[in-house]
Amino acid sequence: MxxxxxxxxxxxxxxxxxxxxxxxxxxxxxxxxxxxxxxxxxxxxxxxxxxxxxxPQSASLTSKLFTVLFPSSSPAINALLATAYISGPPNFLLALCPPNIDPSSLSVMVAFAVGGLLGDTLFHLLPEIFLGEDEPDKVRFVMLEPNRNLLLGVAILVGIVTFTAMDKILRIATGGGGHTHDHSSQEHSNGAATTTATSPKSQEKELRKRKASPKSKVDTPSTTSSQNQSVKLAGLLNLIADFTHNITDGLALSSSFYASPALGATTTMAVFFHEIPHEVGDFALLIQSGFSKRKAMGAQFITAIGAFLGTFIGIFVQEFGGRSGASDDAQATVGIWGTSLQWGDMLLPFTAGTFLYVGTVAVIPELLETGSNKSEEIKKTLQQFGAMFVGAAIMLAISWS
Incomplete structure (x- = not known):
């Protein structure tokens, strides 16, 4: 040939x-x-x-599915539909969760979500950001603009730093616990006793501290009250952090649909896979903080408003903040710092940066935690890596087809 x-x-x-x-x-x-x-x-x-x-003469199965899920030609309407998909079903699934669910039991599901999230970022978001989306009926040419690529990299870095700052602030507010996607380090107070769902290493350290300090053998009423207040504060801060996180999800969906329908659909899948273990983990934390099952579900639905808020913000920026796709008859406009970029073009790399942070710094440390039973840990590790591979493979297969 x-x-x-x-x-x-x-x-x-x-x-x-x-x-x-x-x-x-x-x-x-x-x-x-x-x-x-x-x-x-x-x-x-x-x-x-x-x-x-x-x-190919016929559309792929994934293309047909995406057409059914996102039938509109308007990126704004499709973004709102995607927000409803990632906000509704994961929260309704909470009705099937037992109140005493252990967040650490979600490690395999979390690994699957990490694979999907990083797969979407590496296979879809980053190629789209720097090279653009392929078109089925014509060839495209990539115009090299070095300063444009530099600004896109800056936007990715800003997304990573923004989530790092949010995580750091929440860790300071909760006395070191913070809100990552690892909910296994949260404490649950029950009367005078305090049980922890931490890793075995953390439990050993806590036990040594209690043995070394005579005052720690018996919890006084004031200590118990302080622990209850700390747990409730952690639950409330978790709701705030969840609301903020959902805003970035909405920004990601709106910016990806304005980039291309295919990118929007794959990003929706990645966020959906990620939201299920995320919502279940937050639900378990709220139960531990003293919420009833009904109130915990209601709180999760309230935080879902953040996703719609982020979607509306993204639509506003895309529609009125200017985008690089000018009409042919219009004279070229100078974008950010003399490049062809407009402010609407910065949303997609920003959300890619947040996805990179969530998928690596915020989640992978949870998967790295190990216990003392080596055979059990090896089995769990293989399951986690297998789930991560499947999540990434699904995103790769969709992109390939």
Whole structure:
């Protein structure tokens, strides 16, 4: 097959064959306008016909499913539908959860969610951010703009730093506990006794402290009251953190749907897989903080409002904050710091940064915790890695198809 060599030859002729098309007008053109001009070139049109001829005749199963779930042509409506999908079903599943569920039992589900979240970030979000989305009926050209790539990297870093700061503040507010996605370190007070769901190593340290200090053998009423207040504070702070986290989920959904329908659909799947263990873990923490099952479910539905708030913020920024897709007849506008980027283009890399933080710093340390039973830990580790592989493989398969 000589198609690769033929394609290279055709691309090599683009400069000469399309120069007149690109320089039709003396006014500066945006990257999108240059792309549109290139599509008028006969060589590019021939490449488009070849791509259409080689495209599969029928849509894939995932494409058909995404079409059913997101039938609208409006990215705003599809983003709101996606927010409803990630907010409703995971919270309704809480009705099936027993009040005494142990968050540490969710480790395999958490590993699956990590694989899906990192898979979506590495296979979908980052390629879309730097290269753009493929189009089924025409070839696309990537215009190199170094400063644009630098700003996109800055936005990713800002997303990571933002979540790091939030996590740090919550750790300080709770006396070191904080709100990561690891709910196994939260304490549950019951009368004069305090039981912990920490790892075996933490339990050993706590036991040594109690043995070393005579005052710690018996909890006084004031100590018990202080512990109850600390647990309730941790529950309330967890609700605030969950609300904030849901806002970033909404931003991620809106920005991804404005980038492309396929990216929005895959991001919805990744967030959905992540939300199930997240919501169950938060539900268990609220029960430990003294909430009844009904009140805990109600609180989780209230925090789901944050996802819709984030979606509306994202839609507003995309619609009114300017995006790089200008019309062909409009003169090129100068974006952020002289690049082609508009503020609406910064949402997707920001949310990619938050996903990277959640999938690595906030969750993986939980998967690294081990107990004293080596055979049991090896079995659990294999299950976790298997679940993580399946989650990432699903995202890869969707992207590949």
């Amino acid at each position: 000589h198609r690769p060599r033929l394609t290279l030859v055709l691309l090599g002729l683009l400069t000469a064959a399309c120069a007149e098309v690109i320089h039709k007008r003396h006014a500066p053109l945006s990257v999108e306008q240059i792309e549109h001009r290139l599509q008028e070139c006969p060589v590019v049109q021939a490449l488009n016909e070849e791509k259409i001829h080689g495209a």
